[in-house]
Amino acid sequence: MTSEALVTVDTAALRHNIGVLRSAVGSAAVMAVVKANAYGHGVEGAARAFEDAGVDWLGVVDLTEAAALRAAGVSVPILAWLHAPGETFERAVQHDITPAVSDLAQLEACAVAGVPAVHLCIDTGLSRNGAIESEWGALFDRAAELADSVRVEGLMSHLSNASPQEDGHQMAAFVRATGMLIERGITPPLQHLAASAAALSYGSSRITMVRLGLAAYGLSPFDDRTSKDLGLRPSLTLTVPVIGLKKVAAGEGTSYGFTWRATHDTTLALLPIGYADGIQRVASNNAHVLVGRRLCPVVGRIAMNAMTVDLGGAGDADGVGDSVAIGDQAVLFGDPEAGHPPVDAWARETGTINYEVVARLSSRLPRRYV
Ligand SMILES: Cc1ncc(COP(=O)(O)O)c(C=O)c1O
Incomplete structure (x- = not known):
């Protein structure tokens, strides 16, 4: 792991x-x-x-x-x-x-x-x-x-x-x-x-x-043609492990300023990536991350080195709070043909273009070539 x-x-x-x-x-x-x-x-x-x-x-x-x-x-x-x-x-x-x-x-x-x-x-x-x-x-x-x-x-x-x-x-x-x-x-x-x-x-x-x-x-x-339409394959995937799981009750908040509070009991996953790694803070409460086959909303403010996503509670039909484990890999974006959220979705959710999403990824992040 x-x-x-x-x-x-x-x-x-x-x-x-x-x-x-x-x-x-x-x-x-x-x-x-x-x-x-x-x-x-x-x-x-x-x-x-x-x-x-x-x-x-x-x-x-x-x-x-x-x-x-x-x-x-x-x-x-x-x-x-x-x-x-x-x-x-x-x-x-x-x-x-x-x-x-x-x-x-x-x-x-x-x-x-x-x-x-x-x-x-x-x-x-x-x-x-x-x-x-x-x-x-x-x-x-x-x-x-x-x-x-x-x-x-x-x-x-x-x-x-x-x-x-x-x-x-x-x-x-x-x-x-x-x-x-x-x-x-x-x-x-x-x-x-x-x-x-x-x-x-x-x-x-x-x-x-x-x-x-x-x-x-x-x-x-x-804007009107995807990678697949052009016969191209997105080559970059950004993954991050779940390093913490926390059950929160309705009314509890997460991260600075409590810009998000749980509307019902749910499970939050902690991901060790933040704006110092090139993830725009504007993604707070806007973007989605793939965790255990569910696109989970980023909730609360993205911090310098961490963010939280809502895995959903027992009452959520597609909640994954009970099936995700510490060490599972979350995917911020990658190749949609591999089932990953596209960079374009992250760009749309954060009000920017795909160029900026990838170009701002910090050079401190490790890169692996496969
Ligand atoms: C002078 C110049 N040529 C080519 C490119 C590549 O552009 P694109 O990524 O749209 O292919 C850039 C990028 O901005 C550029 O500044």
């Missing part, structure tokens, strides 16, 4: 998802996005599984995440796209990391550091990182001047997913930018702006590479 919460990651599911997505995107190269501790899946284990699955690239936010992957022995090409002010890019050279550069200063710094290849990151309307359209001319001119020392291997942008029309405008802007680069004698082999949603929605968004995060982990980026 383990006394700890555990994140189990099914590496066969990760490989399956890459296979399904590769067939869906045709000839485009596939980048698996492993930023944010691989969306909570644990970056080293997930990166290794994606490498085994034959992805062409891994994508992370910054050079620190990329360097950690190299230290773990990952050898597939890695792209990093957000950089601190004044970044010198020496780490990129040292660890063989490809930076995506958003402005002239970053491009110049790459040239000085001796970075052999970059991707140019352009803003086609998202208004986050990337050079805006009025800056493209100067950035591309300088990239052409530096071509002998810094190769432009890629052109990158990111979509808003606001609507097909707005994504269409961004894609048209990307085509304009590509044309401007070609006029300057640069045809970047890797042209990419699609993440999971666009890659699965618009053929024209795939160009020569797609950057897949959520879908690679088997989760759906769409």
Whole structure:
């Protein structure tokens, strides 16, 4: 019996998802996005599984995440796209990391550091990182001047997913930018702006590479389609053992502030997981956990390291208070095909998106790869 919460990651599911997505995107190269501790899946284990699955690239936010992957022995090409002010890019050279550069200063710094290849990151309307359209001319001119020392291997942008029309405008802007680069004698082999949603929605968004995060982990980026609808398998399961059972009488409360009181005699299970582990406090009195084949409501406030769920009393038709034992495993979320509650249900109950539910799982939680 383990006394700890555990994140189990099914590496066969990760490989399956890459296979399904590769067939869906045709000839485009596939980048698996492993930023944010691989969306909570644990970056080293997930990166290794994606490498085994034959992805062409891994994508992370910054050079620190990329360097950690190299230290773990990952050898597939890695792209990093957000950089601190004044970044010198020496780490990129040292660890063989490809930076995506958003402005002239970053491009110049790459040239000085001796970075052999970059991707140019352009803003086609998202208004986050990337050079805006009025800056493209100067950035591309300088990239052409530096071509002998810094190769432009890629052109990158990111979509808003606001609507097909707005994504269409961004894609048209990307085509304009590509044309401007070609006029300057640069045809970047890797042209990419699609993440999971666009890659699965618009053929024209795939160009020569797609950057897949959520879908690679088997989760759906769409409100109206499940993982199963997309042929994907959620790879992460969060389990936690029941470490305490307590009978409470009608009127008794649980946890800070007694935000929940029993309406009738019932049994509560204590689970050793809380907001310090990345479980949002807003799940208090909102979310459900699978214990002994019953979806049991989380009752009372989620604490830093603990939460309680109501197993039901003798009078509850589906109560499991009498059959659950200390050491039984509760499942917060996992693969619905395995009978587990979906991450999407937890997201709905807590007013957020599946991305946030998995990405916020603390890196302190142990991960097991099966
Ligand atoms: C630049 C960039 N590309 C790709 C992705 C992957 O997105 P998704 O998880 O929707 O596939 C992200 C994630 O937010 C991103 O920031």
